[in-house]
Amino acid sequence: MTTPTHMVELRDVYMQFEEKKVLDGFSLKVEPEERLVIMGQTGSGKSTILRLILGTLRPTSGSVFFKQFEITRLQRRKLQQVRRHIGMVYQYSSLLSSRTVRDNVALPLEELTDKSRDEIDKIVDEKLDLVGMKDSKDLLPEELSGGMKKRVALARALVLEPELILLDEPSAGLDPVIASVIDELIISLSEKSKVTSITVTHEMDSAFRIATRMGMLYQGKIIEEAEPEKFKQSKNPVVAQFLSGSTEGPILEGSLDAITKK
């Protein structure tokens, strides 16, 4: 067996939900300290990719690696240990609704480390401060706005000092100023703490600000993969259409005809 030295590698992954084929021979490599941004249409399978990396979904076929671990073959116990090195920010935050912000962020520390309450409080404060949510410590998730939840989820993902962080649309629903703060945070994490990140986003500004490399997911495969500058000039019609947001091009070809006919 070849042991890849990449941070993350997906090798020839097929993913099918009942009838629906989502990933179709998908391959991807992510190097340490890289900030990869994945773009793609809604419903193209971006969140699915992040779930495959975490191992909360199993691919129909193909293999997924995190460092030297083959996620798709790990036993539950080992998988749990590996996941502690990965932080995930879910698209809809997925905070535990019956716990306060403080308890949500403290949860991984309480459950997975032997730190004392004081130490935990200190780390929680520090992480909440990073995302600008220190004042909302005692609120319940239902008392927060969508953007605030996102930031708490980010603090929760950072609390165990992960090596890899997966962000599912981290700046969706944030105002431009806070969005920039989050972008800066992601950049400084990789520069200062050597955290690798994979970000899924639709926000072009944010994507180009964060990315050291970008990938375009289309019809179950990465069809274009390049540094931001090259990516911007891509000749690929799908990428060009996606970046310009135009209705002319290969994306939506069929359905657009249906709309214009009406």
Add this chain to the structure above:
Amino acid sequence: MANANPPVLVAQGIGHLGRNFLREVGSMFWFIVNTFEETFERIQHGRVPFRAASFFRHTQRAGVDSVPLVGLVSFFLGLTMALLTGYQLQRFGTQRLIPGLVAIGFTRELGPLITGIMLAARIGAAFTAELGTMQVSEEVEAIEAMGIGPLRFLVAPRMLALFLLMPCLSTVSNIAAIGASSLICKAYFSIAFPYFLDLVKDSLLIRDIITGILKSFLFGLLIAAIACYRGLTVKGGAAGVGTSTTSSVVTAITTVIGFDTLYNVVYTTFYPT
């Protein structure tokens, strides 16, 4: 398939139901096994499997808060049972059998059974709805993604709480029912309290009490396991949570009654008197 005759179709239907039933029983069994495994693995590593606070929150909710309901229902049942049997026994002049009848009936059989049914409805439903909502809103997945075992973290404290509290609640039920029958005995059949107690003591065997307690432990475990299993396997959003909650209560009550019967059959085979 299309030209299959009715008997074949019926047999096929029964086969389907049977297969689904066995599959459910199998997954439920593995669910319990996995929960134990995750919990003990954690203990092996020298760590508490879950926080005491989380455990006590469930004992409070499932146990202490259920005392009024269990007590009241058992009290009324005790009254009814003493009254109904009393009038029959009076015709033969054997009303002094009432205390023993109620005491044995409840400690061995009705106490655990009634408590089980009430807890399945009261707590089983709550567990399923709570875990189901967490499942639907991706909270369970987020817990898993952090590297925390959801079975150990969510299911184990609930199971243990119900396991330990069920016998206590059965005891509450027994005491309430026996107390109620003593009132009836005094008011209608002129059996005074001291005499009542003597009669109860004479008729009640340690074996009956132990049987009742063992059954209660078993019911507690089953109810919690079924409720949590149904909760964590919810599919289909809010409607799914509703369906699963109903199905959790129905399954738990049926299982409790089924196991009660099974227990009695086994018991009477081994201890025929």
